Amino acid sequence: MSRDDSMIPRGPGAALRYPFAEAPAAGQAVEVAPSVLWMRLALPVALAHVNVWAIEDGDGWAIVDTGLCLPDSVQAWEALLAGPLGGRRVTRVFVTHLHADHVGMAGWLTRRFDCPLWMTRVEYLTCRANVADSGREAPADGVRFYRRAGWDESAIEDYRSRFSRSSRMIHPLPDSFVRLEDGARLMIGAFEWRVMVGRGHTPEHACLHSEQSGILISGDQVLPRISSNVSVHPLEPNADPLGEWLASIETFRAALPDDTLVLPSHNEPFFGLHERLQRLASGVERALERLRASLAEPKRAVDVFGVLFARSIDMRDPMSRTLATGEALAYLNYLVKRGEARVEIGPDGACRYVASAA
Numbered sequence: 001m002s003r004d005d006s007m008i009p010r011g012p013g014a015a016l017r018y019p020f021a022e023a024p025a026a027g028q029a030v031e032v033a034p035s036v037l038w039m040r041l042a043l044p045v046a047l048a049h050v051n052v053w054a055i056e057d058g059d060g061w062a063i064v065d066t067g068l069c070l071p072d073s074v075q076a077w078e079a080l081l082a083g084p085l086g087g088r089r090v091t092r093v094f095v096t097h098l099h100a101d102h103v104g105m106a107g108w109l110t111r112r113f114d115c116p117l118w119m120t121r122v123e124y125l126t127c128r129a130n131v132a133d134s135g136r137e138a139p140a141d142g143v144r145f146y147r148r149a150g151w152d153e154s155a156i157e158d159y160r161s162r163f164s165r166s167s168r169m170i171h172p173l174p175d176s177f178v179r180l181e182d183g184a185r186l187m188i189g190a191f192e193w194r195v196m197v198g199r200g201h202t203p204e205h206a207c208l209h210s211e212q213s214g215i216l217i218s219g220d221q222v223l224p225r226i227s228s229n230v231s232v233h234p235l236e237p238n239a240d241p242l243g244e245w246l247a248s249i250e251t252f253r254a255a256l257p258d259d260t261l262v263l264p265s266h267n268e269p270f271f272g273l274h275e276r277l278q279r280l281a282s283g284v285e286r287a288l289e290r291l292r293a294s295l296a297e298p299k300r301a302v303d304v305f306g307v308l309f310a311r312s313i314d315m316r317d318p319m320s321r322t323l324a325t326g327e328a329l330a331y332l333n334y335l336v337k338r339g340e341a342r343v344e345i346g347p348d349g350a351c352r353y354v355a356s357a358a
Helices: 071-082 106-113 121-132 140-149 153-162 165-169 241-255 273-294 301-308 318-337
Strands: 030-033 036-042 049-057 060-064 090-094 117-119 185-188 191-198 205-210 215-219 261-264 341-345 351-355
Touching (some): 030 261, 036 071, 049 261, 071 106, 090 106, 140 153, 191 241, 241 273, 273 318, 301 318, 318 351
Parallel strands (some): 060 090, 215 261
Antiparallel strands (some): 049 060, 185 191, 191 205, 205 215
């Protein structure tokens, strides 16, 4: 899930241009380009909404992203299908990545219209694995992961009680899918779209770029007013998502023209892609400099929140605690992977990070 820029070490976008005066109301759509509709679904969290897209596809619509699997989402989709989508069928469902606010209703839509799901392989399989964890008790590896980050026993117990809760907001996925691959080109209706895979926010996040329309459906890979969480998770504790995030920023900047209309999953469509990418990268570099300076003395992941984040993190709030911990570890792992820091496990089971000797 994405977070407000006030919570992360990167400043909000500036010098961006928002071409649409108003976002679509519930059950309505805004045409952002020929044959491309912008719709919104409500979320019961601070972000409040997720953008979803409909692309005219022959006698129906291809849908990109789907919202959470909640009773309200079913009603919202029924209103959209009967309203701006004109009662026409859904031809296929594209999902940018595995987070519940994007994939949650994909299974419902594909079954409703007997149409295929299109995702990257890693996102599909990881999502299936996450959903399969629903109902099981928290794994020992997860408990160890958060204890090493510096969580106290109260936070650990809360993690145990909440484990796999988000997977309950994902409708069962279909048992097959069509694979999206980086660089692949496909026709949706009258226009060709190129798949661009970004990494860091999730392992294999799919964006769709139409050169003909000058549009990038960016999912959570590029957002204008908030920045995507870049986290290390218990599944792969030594991962380097921040390195992947920075590499993806450079890839997108080199491959896409600056006058691209970006259609993000949160906030509003905007122009100013290169400016936003530059600000994202610069913010990361500034945060890394602060972190390097702070590691003159050993620190746990929870000890560097004040260095990385613009506001204090409420350790009693499960989402804030988890997102901040995952992102702090992404920064720390980045330095460890590049030999700039080393890590030791203390007698309390927590990892402490310290700058490597020059």
